[in-house]
Amino acid sequence: MSVLVLVEPDDLSRQALTFARGLGEPVDALAVGEPVELGGVRTLHVAEIDGYAPLAWARALAEVGADTIVAAGSDHGHEVLAHAAVLTGGTFAANVTALEGDTVTRLRWGGSVVEEARIHGAPRLLTVAPHVIAAEDADGAAPEVRTFTPALADGDLAVRVAEHLDTSTGGVSLADAPVVISGGRGVGSEEGFTPLEELASLLGGVVGCSRAVTIAGWRPHTDQVGQTGTKIAPDLYIAAGISGATQHMAGCKGAKRVLAINADPDAAILASADYAVIGDLAEVVPAITAEVRRARGS
Amino acid sequence: MNLLVCVKRVPLTGGKIVLTEDERAIETRHLGFTVSPHEECGVEEAVRLVERHGGEVVVLTLGPPEAEEQLRDALALGADRGVLLATDGGDWDPEATAAALVDAIRAEPADFDLIVFGNESADNANYQVPIRIAHALGRPCISGLKALAVEEGQLRGEQEVAGGRDVYVAPLPAVVSVKEGINLPRYPSVPAKLRARRKPIERRTPEPRPARLEMLRLSVPPGRGRRAEVLGEGPAAAPAVVGVMQELGVL
Numbered sequence: 001m002s003v004l005v006l007v008e009p010d011d012l013s014r015q016a017l018t019f020a021r022g023l024g025e026p027v028d029a030l031a032v033g034e035p036v037e038l039g040g041v042r043t044l045h046v047a048e049i050d051g052y053a054p055l056a057w058a059r060a061l062a063e064v065g066a067d068t069i070v071a072a073g074s075d076h077g078h079e080v081l082a083h084a085a086v087l088t089g090g091t092f093a094a095n096v097t098a099l100e101g102d103t104v105t106r107l108r109w110g111g112s113v114v115e116e117a118r119i120h121g122a123p124r125l126l127t128v129a130p131h132v133i134a135a136e137d138a139d140g141a142a143p144e145v146r147t148f149t150p151a152l153a154d155g156d157l158a159v160r161v162a163e164h165l166d167t168s169t170g171g172v173s174l175a176d177a178p179v180v181i182s183g184g185r186g187v188g189s190e191e192g193f194t195p196l197e198e199l200a201s202l203l204g205g206v207v208g209c210s211r212a213v214t215i216a217g218w219r220p221h222t223d224q225v226g227q228t229g230t231k232i233a234p235d236l237y238i239a240a241g242i243s244g245a246t247q248h249m250a251g252c253k254g255a256k257r258v259l260a261i262n263a264d265p266d267a268a269i270l271a272s273a274d275y276a277v278i279g280d281l282a283e284v285v286p287a288i289t290a291e292v293r294r295a296r297g298s
Numbered sequence: 299m300n301l302l303v304c305v306k307r308v309p310l311t312g313g314k315i316v317l318t319e320d321e322r323a324i325e326t327r328h329l330g331f332t333v334s335p336h337e338e339c340g341v342e343e344a345v346r347l348v349e350r351h352g353g354e355v356v357v358l359t360l361g362p363p364e365a366e367e368q369l370r371d372a373l374a375l376g377a378d379r380g381v382l383l384a385t386d387g388g389d390w391d392p393e394a395t396a397a398a399l400v401d402a403i404r405a406e407p408a409d410f411d412l413i414v415f416g417n418e419s420a421d422n423a424n425y426q427v428p429i430r431i432a433h434a435l436g437r438p439c440i441s442g443l444k445a446l447a448v449e450e451g452q453l454r455g456e457q458e459v460a461g462g463r464d465v466y467v468a469p470l471p472a473v474v475s476v477k478e479g480i481n482l483p484r485y486p487s488v489p490a491k492l493r494a495r496r497k498p499i500e501r502r503t504p505e506p507r508p509a510r511l512e513m514l515r516l517s518v519p520p521g522r523g524r525r526a527e528v529l530g531e532g533p534a535a536a537p538a539v540v541g542v543m544q545e546l547g548v549l
Contacts, residue, residue, distance in 0.1 A: 052464065054441070075457070078418070079441045082426035086433040091510045092392070094418075094425040103514070108422055112315050113324070114517045115422075120510040127425070158438045163465040165456070173460070179548050203548060211335075214479075221479030222458075227420065228335045228478040236548045246311050247420070257546055259539065260526055268313025270526045275542055279532035287533030291540045295549065 001025045004045075004066035006057070006080060007036045012072035014135035016128040017041070020070045021138060023099060028143075030064055032057055035145055040138025046147045052076065053160035058083030060150040066123060068099070073127040081125045091121045095129040107132075110227035110250025131233055131254040172206055174223065179205030180234045180255075182225050183213060184248075186241020186263065186281055190218040195285040196240060202292055208232065210242050226251035240281040244269025261285065299353035299448065301344040302410040304399060304427075305337040305372055307365040308420045321515045322389065324421075333368045335478045336416025338375075342483035343446055343476055344414050345376035351448060354378045356408065360398055362387035366499060373494035374486035380499040381406075389422075391509035396430035398504035403435065405502075412453070415475040417442045424511070432473035439473040440466045444480050 005020045007013040007029045013036070020027050021040050029038060030045045032052075038044065047060035057080045061069055069084060071077035073095050085092035097114075098105040107129045108115050174180065181200045183193055193207060200207045208225040209218070225232055227247040233254030240261040242248060249272050252258060260273035261281045270276050277284050309329040316325040333341070344355045357372040359365045360383040369380035383398055390398070403410065413435075415428035432439030444463070445456035453472050456463045458479075486494070529538035543549045 075442050075459075078425035079429070082429040083433075085426060086430055092424075092426050093511055094423060108516070109311070109315065109420070110423070112311070112518070113317075113421075114519055116514045116517075118512040118514055120508075120512060155438070159440055159466055159468055161464045162467045164459075165463040165465060166461060167463060168461040175460070203543075205548075215482070217482065221482075224479070235546050236543065244313050246313065246315055257542070258526075259529075259542065265528075271314075271521055273526035275539075276526035276528045277530055277532075277535040277539060278528060279535065283533050284535065287536040288539050291536035292543070292549065295540050295544070 001068075002066045003027045003068045003070060004061065004064055005029045005041075006061060006069070006071040006077065007031050007038060008072065008074075008076060009036050010072065010074070011135055012074045012077070012128075012130050014038075014137070015130065015133050016070050016072040016077070018136045019096075019128045019133050023068065025068070028064070028066065030061055032060065038143065039140055041143040044143040044145045046145060048147060048149045051161050053157050054079045055083050055159060056150070056152055056156040058087055059152055059156050062087040063150050069123055069125045071127050073130045077127045081127055085125045088123050088125070089121070090123040090125050091119045092125040093117060093119060094127045096126040097129050097132045099124075099126065109246065111253055112246040112250055130231065172204065174206050174208055174225070174230045175232055177206040177232070178235045179203045179238070180208045180225065180232050180252075181205060181238040181240065182208035182210060182242060183240050183281070184210040184242030185212040185216070187213065187218070192282065193219065195282070195289065199285055199289045199292070202289060205234070210245075210248050239269055239273065240285060242269055243267050244272060299347060299351045299411045300408040301347060301353065301355045301412050301414060302403065302406075303337070303340045303344045303355060303357045303372065303377065303414045305341065305357055305359050305368055305416075306334045306419045306421070307331050307359065307361045307368045308334050315518050317516055317518060321517065322513065323516070331364070331367060333371055334416050334420040336418065336420075336476060338483050339478050339480050340414040340416055340476045341372045341375045341377055342481045344412070346481065347412070347446075347448060349376075353411075354408065356381065356406070356410075358399065358402060359383065360390065360395055360504060361385060369499055370494050371486075373497045374491045375483060376490070379497055382499055382501045383504040384501055385504065389513045391511040391513070392422075392424035392426045393430065393510050394507040396427045396434065397507055399427070400431055400434045401504065402502065403431070409471070411470045412448070413437075413473045415473070417475045417477045428473055428475045435473070437471055437473050438468045439475070440468055441475045443474055443476045446474065446476065446480065
């Protein structure tokens with residue numbers, strides 16, 4: 001039995017590697033282009049492919065082969081393993097949290113529902129659900145590095161990144177912000193977000209929103225937190241005027257603490273928040289801003 | 299251009315998910331249904347492409363007979379006709395779903411220039427049906443697009459990635475999957491809804507296949523078992539909020 005993990009230089013890959021080491025089989029890894037620094041791995045295969053090309057990456061995984069092929073629960077991870085499942089004739093389960101024999105536990109509905117499923121056939125291909133297993137680094141000898149050029153088929157490079165457009169504004173992104181302050185339908189209008197912006201900038205955080213806000217056209221979709229928006233993992237998530245639909249909460253499961261500001265003491269979000277302030281967010285948010293300024297003595 | 303959009307009927311789950319007694323499905327007796335959000339954007343995107351380049355949009359779904367409602371929703375957004383692969387409502391695994399959709403696509407008179415999916419379904423989120431279909435049809439597949447354009451028989455798509463966008467170019471015919479945010483779907487007008495009721499829907503029965511990813515049971519993860527600690531009411535709660543911020547070290 002062997003386990004092969006696709007690794008990219010990111011934290012989700014380290015989580016996938018931690019999951020793979022927990023399976024109790026020897027673990028090999030595959031990186032593309034350049035080696036990735038990692039431990040607790042027997043062999044690190046480095047496939048010489050220029051840039052992201054999902055089918056070519058899958059071809060490299062299939063060429064190395066293993067009984068269990070694991071990747072991060074990221075856009076790349078899901079996409080490459082879906083291709084690899086076709087190339088190997090294997091069975092692919094996405095967003096897995098555990099593997100016991102031939103039974104996987106995986107997340108549906110953005111983590112609001114857990115599925116137990118039996119995997120028939122081989123190999124098994126698993127992406128690891130993000131932020132369920134904390135990444136741990138393993139000690140031990142550095143892996144043996146083996147560089148190879150995978151035997152690509154015609155068309156394997158037909159879909160590849162042709163160009164990268166840099167749209168970063170230099171500011172902190174929603175996915176990485178230490179504090180996120182989201183507004184929901186309760187904010188009432190586009191202008192209603194101004195006090196949220198003010199508090200966010202004071203805390204070095206960013207403003208997010210719920211799907212209702214995006215659909216109303218008050219904020220761009222890039223601000224949307226949730227199952228079909230951005231998944232965030234801040235130290236503090238402030239959800240103002242957000243009822244707490246499962247699809248929204250799926251986006252902030254990674255938050256350390258959630259503070260709900262809601263006029264309705266029976267809002268669903270109070271069942272999944274750590275703290276709550278009951279009241280009109282148009283009054284509460286500016287009061288918090290003033291109190292932060294006072295606490296900082298400015 | 300001939301376009302096909304594949305959609306899925308999913309329940310509107312609201313604030314709390316309850317399972318059926320056999321733990322094999324979500325209890326939907328009191329719920330409404332919708333098209334999975336990424337896919338609704340897929341329908342809008344296909345309709346916009348046809349508005350620009352001419353052609354036809356066909357919408358395809360595999361689901362219970364009631365999924366006709368979601369086909370009608372897509373037809374109200376501007377799709378021209380629908381195909382319903384009617385099941386008994388049970389859980390189809392991704393390989394069985396892909397195989398049934400491939401059969402249906404091959405049975406179509408039209409040769410589709412572009413087949414559009416949502417990046418993943420809102421419910422099962424298996425992340426593989428579009429890619430399996432692309433392989434079966436021998437077409438390229440670009441996933442998770444937030445922008446899409448067709449120029450001179452070429453497809454140009456953009457994915458949102460950390461710090462920017464990755465651009466892909468591929469020849470047609472192709473398969474793509476899109477994400478919510480690629481557009482803001484139109485709100486169908488009353489005349490559009492009335493027209494949708496008269497548009498043709500063809501019903502077929504797909505051949506069931508054994509599941510290789512066989513669902514055994516579902517569960518809802520336990521909540522934290524307690525409600526949020528109420529820090530106070532109205533602006534008077536501000537000092538307590540700042541206290542929490544100091545504790546968390548975010549001030």
